[in-house]
Amino acid sequence: MLDRDQVLHVARLARLELTNDEVERLAAELSKVLDHIEKISELDLSGVPATSHVLDVVGALRADEPMPCLSPEAALASAPEPLEGGFGVPSPAT
């Protein structure tokens, strides 16, 4: 079960501002989903390796050769606040 404080803690980690209604609803919904998911804890998985990638791919790095890339104008074209050739943001500290 997830309580209200846990939901708020996770929301802070995820950089999501939630309304009070959302906090209540997510606590109930996530608890129900986690109850179902936690059935996997019944499995005996001792000694089983984890799978993070399904294919045997090794040495996938490409050659380090210069290639054309986006112009600064193209890269900044969708930015909400292009600023002096970069991305403008509010100050990290207030």
Next chain:
Amino acid sequence: MSGELVELTATAAAERVRVGELDPRELFEAYRERAAADHLNAFTWVADATPATVASDGPLGGVPVAVKDLFCTRGVPSQAGSRILEGYRPPYTATVVAKLARAGAPLLGKTNQDEFAMGSSNENSGFGPVLNPWDRGRVPGGSSGGSAAAVAAGLAPWAIGTDTGGSIRQPAALCGIVGLKPTYGACSRYGMIAFASSLDQAGPLTRDVTDAALLLRHMVGHDPCDATSVEFPGEIATPRAEHLRGIRLGVPEELTTAGAGVEPGVRDSFEATLALAEALGAVVEPCRLPHAPHALSAYYLIAPAEASANLARFDGVRYGLRVDGDADLISMYSRTRAAGFGAEVKRRIMLGTYALSSGYYDAYYGTAQKVRTKISEDFKAAFERFDFIVTPTSPWTAFELGAKADDPLAMYLNDFCTVPMPLAGIPAISIPSGLAGGLPVGLQLTGPAFSESRLLDTAYALERAIGFDGRPARR
């Protein structure tokens, strides 16, 4: 003329273009008009004019393709079904879209989808739900619901989508068309707006199996821009099988019975198809996938965990929506994401962040990755005895709009039969097996990694024997 053209499969249309009997501009215009008059909300953008020239010498014959919104297309809205990307026009094009264009399939339009591919009904789109052409009161499935509905309704000759836990196969099943999820790594993910990177794969949604083979042939291949992509061994062959002698089909109890939630009508269609397979010469026997019932749990830990990381990029800095906060950076992030993401995306970000958080990582994400290993081992053992595994694609047919919208867990159970395959990275195809209560039912065939040509061949023989009639959806 338009009515006659729309009854041609994409392969047949490409052939007519190739022999000079059909002007590819006329074909493009016929589909462009149909797509522009879309009454299903299947498209989020349609080409505003037929190109001055449509190259007809490529292997895809100038037959236009509809592309799921989450594929980046240069200068064309690419919003992944999300309001946080409303109006976003990327500066580059996804590799598979570029490959298809080079092979002679120009872009017809962008198709609606569940936001960031998170959903099984298309009700999670920031741009409204897609309607099922068989019954407009019902969902088309998801998340590639716009692509599936467009192909089923004859608004596009063929389409591409993406599949993370069933997002190509399930909407294909619910709309009565063919959908194939390739082996992980077969198609480049470059330019696909990411959901869960260890699972996402692009694939075709088409009217028949032959069209799926032709489109897939021009999607696969290594891409230096995607380190997880590989060179596909051999070429995707044109399917031709007329019988199934020598083919062994395994039927896993875990994914085919009432215990898996399979409805009686779906089960009847499935059993009728197994009888057809036997009549074609296949050996059909029970098999076991003991860990398959746990795939859904593993999937709903791994996919949200990866999504929570992938979606961190939507922060109001480089593209998309920005909502100002209290003059500081963190509150700008938090308010932008609160305003831009829909309820299901927030739910999965929360679930994934929780599963990765300190103190819970081993119990959730770590355990899920071990279950993933067991699921792969189950399939490997099954493929020692069988060529393919057969199951229904979805436990049920298309449901009414809103029927499961308030119950996330009920919605997640849509994916029960389709999540084990991406966890193991193996290919699977859904073909229409018939109707139940007037709605399409999908049959799913699953094979070992890189078995796409044999998989398509077997699906083709079954497709001919089933003789599904998709015309009602195109009226």
